Amino acid sequence: GESVGLHLPTLSVQEGDNSIINCAYSNSASDYFIWYKQESGKGPQFIIDIRSNMDKRQGQRVTVLLNKTVKHLSLQIAATQPGDSAVYFCAEGNQAGTALIFGKGTTLSVSS
């Protein structure tokens, strides 16, 4: 069936390191992908998105990479800070679909 999953449920890094959070998707028709950050007690917060006509998109300290060949998505966070500690979700969508499909989430823990 169609699903969005994550390779690792938790990721622990040191402050200042770069973080890479991975996501696999199974629907080859998906053409839109989003990363969200969810802090404790808050709703998911939009970080960055990418459409299938691109393989890389950069934001402030974040980069999303899309590999359509292997249906893989990653979020790279440069110089990770304690404030980056949160649960990160990927989500996929397509123009023919009804709504975004969310993965289970990866917990990122940043230690000082």
Added chain:
Amino acid sequence: DAGVIQSPRHEVTEMGQEVTLRCKPISGHNSLFWYRQTMMRGLELLIYFNNNVPIDDSGMPEDRFSAKMPNASFSTLKIQPSEPRDSAVYFCASSLAGGNNQPQHFGDGTRLSIL
């Protein structure tokens, strides 16, 4: 700009009671989504509206759940009667388009506890 506003932030009630959750989407957004989040099942889409019309309610657990969107700036999710297994965080989100290829913006949720 105000984001998606949900109320109440917390709700504790006894089973069998009616619960009403409220959402005000971002002004100008024409799609609205209700989600439920639990540790076991993650983030689940319950229902979504486009231009105030329910488009997909296949995620609504059962007849005890109902949702309305009487106008572009307000929606409710009602549970009647409530059960302990309904305990979860309920999120509302809105987007400019159908949401499947546009960012959805979430509120901070209602944490619901049914005793």
